[in-house]
Amino acid sequence: MSDGRLRVFLVDDHAMFRAGVRAELGVHVDVVGEASTVAEAVAQIGVLVPDVVLLDVHMPDGGGRAVLEAIRRSHPAVRFLALSVSDAAEDVIGLIRAGARGYVTKTISPDELAAAIRRVADGDAVFSPRLAGFVLDAFAARPDAPVADPELDQLTNREREVLRLLARGYAYKEIAKELFISIKTVETHVSNVLRKLQMSNRYELSRWAADRRLV
Amino acid sequence: MAFVVLLALNGLGALLYAIFWAILPVEPVLVPPGTPPGVVPARPKPKRRDPAKLLPFLAIGAGLLLAQSLAGWGGINAILGWLIAVIAVGAGIIWHQTSPEWRRRSEPPERVGWAGAVVGLGDRRTSLLLRFLGGTAVVAVGIISIVVLFGPNSKSGFPVILNGALLALVGSAGVALVAAPVLWRTFGQLRSEREARIREQERAELAAMVHDQVLHTLALIQRSAGDTKAVQRLARGQERMLRNWLYKPTGSPTEQFAAALEEAAAEVEDTYAIQVETVVVGDREVDERLGALVAATREAMVNAARHAKVQTVSLYAEVEPEQVSVFVRDRGTGFDLSTVEDHRHGVRGSIIGRMRRHGGKAEIRSEPGEGTEVRLTLSVSKEES
Numbered sequence: 001m002s003d004g005r006l007r008v009f010l011v012d013d014h015a016m017f018r019a020g021v022r023a024e025l026g027v028h029v030d031v032v033g034e035a036s037t038v039a040e041a042v043a044q045i046g047v048l049v050p051d052v053v054l055l056d057v058h059m060p061d062g063g064g065r066a067v068l069e070a071i072r073r074s075h076p077a078v079r080f081l082a083l084s085v086s087d088a089a090e091d092v093i094g095l096i097r098a099g100a101r102g103y104v105t106k107t108i109s110p111d112e113l114a115a116a117i118r119r120v121a122d123g124d125a126v127f128s129p130r131l132a133g134f135v136l137d138a139f140a141a142r143p144d145a146p147v148a149d150p151e152l153d154q155l156t157n158r159e160r161e162v163l164r165l166l167a168r169g170y171a172y173k174e175i176a177k178e179l180f181i182s183i184k185t186v187e188t189h190v191s192n193v194l195r196k197l198q199m200s201n202r203y204e205l206s207r208w209a210a211d212r213r214l215v
Numbered sequence: 216m217a218f219v220v221l222l223a224l225n226g227l228g229a230l231l232y233a234i235f236w237a238i239l240p241v242e243p244v245l246v247p248p249g250t251p252p253g254v255v256p257a258r259p260k261p262k263r264r265d266p267a268k269l270l271p272f273l274a275i276g277a278g279l280l281l282a283q284s285l286a287g288w289g290g291i292n293a294i295l296g297w298l299i300a301v302i303a304v305g306a307g308i309i310w311h312q313t314s315p316e317w318r319r320r321s322e323p324p325e326r327v328g329w330a331g332a333v334v335g336l337g338d339r340r341t342s343l344l345l346r347f348l349g350g351t352a353v354v355a356v357g358i359i360s361i362v363v364l365f366g367p368n369s370k371s372g373f374p375v376i377l378n379g380a381l382l383a384l385v386g387s388a389g390v391a392l393v394a395a396p397v398l399w400r401t402f403g404q405l406r407s408e409r410e411a412r413i414r415e416q417e418r419a420e421l422a423a424m425v426h427d428q429v430l431h432t433l434a435l436i437q438r439s440a441g442d443t444k445a446v447q448r449l450a451r452g453q454e455r456m457l458r459n460w461l462y463k464p465t466g467s468p469t470e471q472f473a474a475a476l477e478e479a480a481a482e483v484e485d486t487y488a489i490q491v492e493t494v495v496v497g498d499r500e501v502d503e504r505l506g507a508l509v510a511a512t513r514e515a516m517v518n519a520a521r522h523a524k525v526q527t528v529s530l531y532a533e534v535e536p537e538q539v540s541v542f543v544r545d546r547g548t549g550f551d552l553s554t555v556e557d558h559r560h561g562v563r564g565s566i567i568g569r570m571r572r573h574g575g576k577a578e579i580r581s582e583p584g585e586g587t588e589v590r591l592t593l594s595v596s597k598e599e600s
Contacts, residue, residue, distance in 0.1 A: 107490075129529060133494035136533070140497065167494045168542045168588075169529025 006121050009050040010034035011041040011067055012083070013059045017106065021054065021113075028114035038062055042070045049075055051121045055100065057084035057091050068098045081120045083108075092131050093138075093205060096197050102126025124187045125194035132166035135197060138205055152200040155193065162189045298361050305353030306390070308346060347398065351390055355383035428456055448488040455481055472505050472534060473498040476541075479513040480530055487520035490527045497534030499595070507573040508541060508593050514565040515543040515589040523547020523587060539593045546586040552579060566591075 006029040012018050013036050022031045033048050035041035038061040045053060045067070053071070055064040064082060071078055082095040082103045092103050101120045104113065105128055116126040127135070139155045155163070158179075165175045172190075176183045197205070359380060432453040439445040468478040473495040480491040501509070512530070519528045525547040532541045562579065566589065570577040575593035 129492055129494050129531070133496050133531070136496045164531070164533065167496070167533075168531040169492060169527075169544050169546075 005030045006052060006117060007032045007048070007050040008117060009041075009045055009048060009053045011036075011045075011053060011059070011064065012056040013037065014056075017056075024110035025114060025117075028110075029117060038066045038070075041067045045071050045078060046074060049078060051079065052117050053078055053080050054083050054117070055080050055095070057082055057095055064095055064100075065098045068095070068100060072099050079120050079123070081116060081126060092134060093197070096131075096194065097205070099198070101194065103131050104128050105130070119187075123191070125190045127163070127166050127190060127193075129167045129169055132163045135193060136160065136163050136167065138202060139196075139200075152196050153202050155196065159189050159193050162186055163193060166190070295361065298357050301360075302354050302357035305350045305355075305357060308350030308353065347394065351387045354390060355380075355387050358383045358386050424460065429453065444488045448485060451484055451488075451490060452481075455484070470501060471498055472501050472509070472539070473532070475501055475506070475509045476512060476530065476532055479509055480516065483513065483516040483520055483528075487517070489520045489525070491516060491530050492527060493530045495532045495534075499534050499539075504573045504575070504593060504595070505539065507569050508539060508575060508591060511566045511569045511575075511577065511591055512541045512543060514569075515541075515591070518562065518566075518589075519543060519545040519547065519587060522550070525586075536597050537594060539595055541591040542588060543591075544586065544588040549581045549583045549585045549587050551583055552581055 008025065008029045008031050010018050010021060010031060011034070012021075015036065018034050018036070022034065025031055029052075032050050033044050035044050038059060041053075053067070055067060057064045064080075064084075068080055071080075080095075080100040082092075082100040083106055084091060084095075084103070085106045096103060101123075102116060102125055104116050104126060108116070108128075119126050135155075139153075139160075161179060162175055165178060170178065172183050172186045175186045179186075359376065359382070432449050436446050436449050439449070468475045476495055477493055480493045483489070484491050499505070512532070516528055516530065519525070523545040525545050527545070529544045530541070531544075532539070566579075567577045570591055570593070573593065575591060578590040578592075579587065580590070581587035
C-alpha cells in the first residue's frame, strides 16, 4: 500500500511533456526516472523497479505496448497507467488488453493524475469517462452478438451503473454516494470491469485489437 | 487520290499507304476526329508526326523494293512483297506502341489534376491495347494470305484457310509472347506513376490542412499569448479539428445523433472557452424529437458554461433501444432551484418546456457549491437503434 511516497517512472518520447509531468507530480510522488525510447524504458524499469509506470501509447519502435510486454514478463508487480493524447478506442483497448491497469488522457489535471497513480498502485483500475463510454458501447447487449462466456462477456447491472456514472464525470466518491455503496465496492466493480475488458473475447474487443494487429 | 496514282508505280503507293496508315492512328485514337481541341484538357495533345519514326518503315520499304526489283516486277512475287509489307506494318504497329520511348514522349507535358490523369491513363491504356490487338490482326491477315496464296496445295480452299488461321494463331501467340513483357512493364510503370500521384495528392492535402489550420492557429496563439482564455479556446478548437481529421468517421450532424451532440458541444466550447468532455454511447438517426433533445442539451451546456464558473463540463449521452438519455454535469457553483427557476428562461423554456413538448423529461439537480446536473430523457420507438 501507499505508506511512503510512490515511485513513478515516466515513459514518453516528448521531452517537454516529461518535464511538465515531472514538475506537476513532484509534490505528490517520487519520479525516479524517465525514458524516451522503448529500449531505454525496458532497461531502466528493470533496474529501478518502480511502483507505477506512466506509459505513453504512441512511441516509435512498438509504442507503450512493447514496453508493457517486455516488463510484465520479468516484473509482474510493476503496474502501468497508460497516458495518451489519443482517445481512440483501439488505442485504449489495445493497451488495457496488454495489461495496463488504467488509461487517462494527457489533458488530465495534476491532482487527478496523482490520484489515478495512487489508485493504480493500490491495484485498482482507472477509467477515463471516455474509456467508460467505450466499454459500455463494447459490452452493449446486442441480440446478434453471441455470448460465449457470460461471466466474462457481460457486465452486471451494477457494473453498468458504475460505468455510466464514470462516463458522466463522477468521481469514485460521488459514485459511492449516488449508489449508496462504499468506495471500496466501487473500486471492486471497476476492477471487475477491467478484468472483463482484458479477458473477454467479445467481438468488438477482438476487432479493435485485430485492427491494430494487437492480438 | 495520290495513292491511287502512286499505285500505278508498282506497289510503291500501296507500301506508302500502309506506312502512313501505320503512323497516322497515333493521333485519331488519342483525340477522336471531330473533337475540338481543348474540350478534354486532361488529355495529352495530339503529337505531330515524328519524321524519325518513318525511318524503319522506309528502310523496310526500300528493302522490299530492292527484293522486288531483283525478283522481277509484277506477278506472284509482287503480291508476296506486299503481304510481307503488311506483316511488317502490323509488327511495326506493335513495336511502335509498346516502345517505352514513345510512351514517355506522349506523357502529358503539363501537370494535370489527379482525376484527369486517371482518366487520361485509362484512355491511353485502352488505346494501347486496341492498337496492340489491331497490329496482331494485321500480322495474322498477312500470314493467312501468304499461306492461302502460296501454301503447298493452294487449290483446295477451306482447309488451307483453317491451316492459315492456325498458323496465324501460332504467329500471334508468338508476337504476344514477345510483346508481353514490354506491355507488362508499361502497365506497371503506369500503375506506379498513378500511385505516386495519389500519394502526392494526399501529401498536398495534408500540407494544405496543416497550413490553413494548424499554422494559422499557432500564429493566433502567439499573437494572443497574454489572453489565457483566447489561447485555450484556440488550442481546443484546433485539437478538436485535428482529432476529427485523424480519427472520426465522418457523420453528418443533421443525420446522426452523436454527431449532432458533438457539434453542439464544440459550439459551446468555442463560444464560452470551456471544455466539454463528451461521451456518447450508441447512435441513431436524428428526427425532430431527437433534434429537440440536442437543442435542450445545448442549452444545458450553455447554462453550465455561463453560470457554473468551471472549466470543464461533462456531457454523457446513451442511446438505448427504447430510450435516449443525456446528462450534462458540472462541478461548479450550483444554485438553489426554488429561487432562480422563475426568471431563468433558459431552464424553464428551453430545457424543461422543450423536453415536455416532445414527450420527454427534464430533471435538474443542483445544490449551491455542489454543482449541477441536468438529466434529459426521451423515450423512443424501437424501430432502429
